[in-house]
Amino acid sequence: MHYTRDNMASLLRSHDINPTHQRIEIAHALFSRQEHLSADQVMAIVNTRHSETSKATVYNTLKLFLEKGLVREVIVDPSKVFYDPNTSAHHHLYEVDTGKLSDIDATHVHISGLPDLPAGMVTEGIDLIVRVRRAG
Amino acid sequence: MHYTRDNMASLLRSHDINPTHQRIEIAHALFSRQEHLSADQVMAIVNTRHSETSKATVYNTLKLFLEKGLVREVIVDPSKVFYDPNTSAHHHLYEVDTGKLSDIDATHVHISGLPDLPAGMVTEGIDLIVRVRRAG
DNA sequence: TCATCGATCTGGACTTTGTCTAATTTCCGG
DNA sequence: CCGGAAATTAGACAAAGTCCAGATCGATGA
Numbered sequence: 001m002h003y004t005r006d007n008m009a010s011l012l013r014s015h016d017i018n019p020t021h022q023r024i025e026i027a028h029a030l031f032s033r034q035e036h037l038s039a040d041q042v043m044a045i046v047n048t049r050h051s052e053t054s055k056a057t058v059y060n061t062l063k064l065f066l067e068k069g070l071v072r073e074v075i076v077d078p079s080k081v082f083y084d085p086n087t088s089a090h091h092h093l094y095e096v097d098t099g100k101l102s103d104i105d106a107t108h109v110h111i112s113g114l115p116d117l118p119a120g121m122v123t124e125g126i127d128l129i130v131r132v133r134r135a136g
Numbered sequence: 137m138h139y140t141r142d143n144m145a146s147l148l149r150s151h152d153i154n155p156t157h158q159r160i161e162i163a164h165a166l167f168s169r170q171e172h173l174s175a176d177q178v179m180a181i182v183n184t185r186h187s188e189t190s191k192a193t194v195y196n197t198l199k200l201f202l203e204k205g206l207v208r209e210v211i212v213d214p215s216k217v218f219y220d221p222n223t224s225a226h227h228h229l230y231e232v233d234t235g236k237l238s239d240i241d242a243t244h245v246h247i248s249g250l251p252d253l254p255a256g257m258v259t260e261g262i263d264l265i266v267r268v269r270r271a272g
Numbered sequence: 273t274c275a276t277c278g279a280t281c282t283g284g285a286c287t288t289t290g291t292c293t294a295a296t297t298t299c300c301g302g
Numbered sequence: 303c304c305g306g307a308a309a310t311t312a313g314a315c316a317a318a319g320t321c322c323a324g325a326t327c328g329a330t331g332a
Contacts, residue, residue, distance in 0.1 A: 020280065020327090039318075054282045059319065073214070079290085080318065081214045093253075096260055104251060113244040117229075117268055124232055124267040131260040132253055156298085156309065175290075190311045195290065215319085216289065 003032035015068045022046075022053045026061045027070070036074055036082040036101045076101060076129055091128040104130065139168035151204045158182075158189045162197045163206070172210055172218040172237045212237060212265055227264040240266065 001007070008027040012019040029045040030037060037045070039058055046053045062083055065071045074082040076094045082101060089106040109128070117123065137143070144163040148155040165181040166173060173181070175194055182189045198219055201207045210218040212230045218237060225242040245264070253259065 018279080022281075055319085056283080056321080057281055060281085075211055075214050078209070078211050078217045095257070108249040108251075110246075110248045111264070112246045112248075114266065115240060115244075117266075120271050121231070121268040122271045124269050127263070127265040127267065128247070129263040129265075130250065130253075131263065132257040133260050135256050135258045154308080158310075176288090190313095192291085192293095192312080193310055196310085 003028060011070070015065075015070045017064060017068055017070070022057050023061055023064075025053060026058065027065070030065075030071060030083060030085040034085060036084050038080045038082055040080065042083070074101065075127070076131075091130070093130045093132060095133060096131050097133045104128075139164060147206070151201075151206045153200060153204055153206070158193050159197055159200075161189060162194065163201070166201075166207060166219060166221040170221060172220050174216045174218055176216065178219070210237065211263070212267075227266070229266045229268060231269065232267050233269045240264075 005024050005028060008024045008031065009019040011031070012023055012027060017023060025046045026042055029042050039062055042062065043053070043055060043058045046058065062071070065083070066073055069087060070085075072084040072087050074084050074092060076082070076092060077099060084103075086103060091104040091106055091109060093102045093104055094100075111126065111128070141160050141164060144160045144167065145155040147167070148159055148163060153159060161182045162178055165178050175198055178198065179189070179191060179194045182194065198207070201219070202209055205223060206221075208220040208223050210220050210228060212218065212228060213235065220239075222239060227240040227242055227245060229238045229240055230236075247262065247264070
């Protein structure tokens, strides 16, 4: 699968998102890299050549992608949110000293013994974050 | 165990923290409630009667408590950090719509199948967060 | 082609959380 | 009481994110 602009447009349409120029660029930034990016980083990437997309649009668009299930939010750093183009079941490894964030495939990870949820509650997601740092 | 100011002073000393008036008040706010509080909430509690403790001191003190292992940081809400007086092994249940945060005892929870860490890395902690919301 | 209208985008002011710094206050040993 | 180190303070500052009123886009129908 190539992350062309055209493919991004289809991806957006399949998630019920009107594929505008800015949205395609933002989706392309996330999906072509397959990395965890903050809103700031997305801004920087999208506006490398000449400023094209405003801060408000970047934030609005990331929120829209999140609502539509196109990306996931990763909350590991108290100062900023990361957006993850990988929405399949997986966990995260976070290097606290460098800020590097990587995926842990969930297929072999098993979590057991969690208590029942309070009545009337449904699970929105289970986040497992392994925080590591360089030994020394 | 009563969370008297005197007991707070001993607790601080036992963690190698010089028990000043402000530190005792902040520790008391956290431990007497046994709740997850944000820096803002700590400020509000400590300064209910008359303003006694500055913002800088609240932030400095919470950071100090964290370094000394007296409290834990809980990162679940992108907009603020919570401080947790419970440092025993446990996980968290987060109600995304209300912001309510509660503990999940870790003694019955088992996590298996995590991959090996990258070479030269040590685990700082494993955070498991169950995000829930009211069904509807 | 052109006018219209809803959807989208924009700059910039604003809010909130948290950090920093230089000056003051507190506390303790001598 | 004195001097110095530790702690506290007010307030300026920084960064992430929100909000809003106005501008722009693009599809549609005449």
